[in-house]
Amino acid sequence: MLTSLLAFTIRIALVAVMTFLFVVLFEHGPANYLENIQGDFTKLIQFASHSAPSAPEKSSNRGT
Numbered sequence: 001m002l003t004s005l006l007a008f009t010i011r012i013a014l015v016a017v018m019t020f021l022f023v024v025l026f027e028h029g030p031a032n033y034l035e036n037i038q039g040d041f042t043k044l045i046q047f048a049s050h051s052a053p054s055a056p057e058k059s060s061n062r063g064t
Contacts, residue, residue, distance in 0.1 A: 020044075 021037070028036040 020040075024037050024040050025033065027040075
């Protein structure tokens, strides 16, 4: 059970990494590929580190 779960987790991680690398290649092309990977990875980390926006606060003024 544990080995199958570990194998599944590794496969999901591998698919995620390969998808990221393909998308970078598809969007930017092969020129400066390593620099593009670093730039897009930095953008991905910044996007993931931002917390979800909080709900707007309700005002006490109800328009009456």
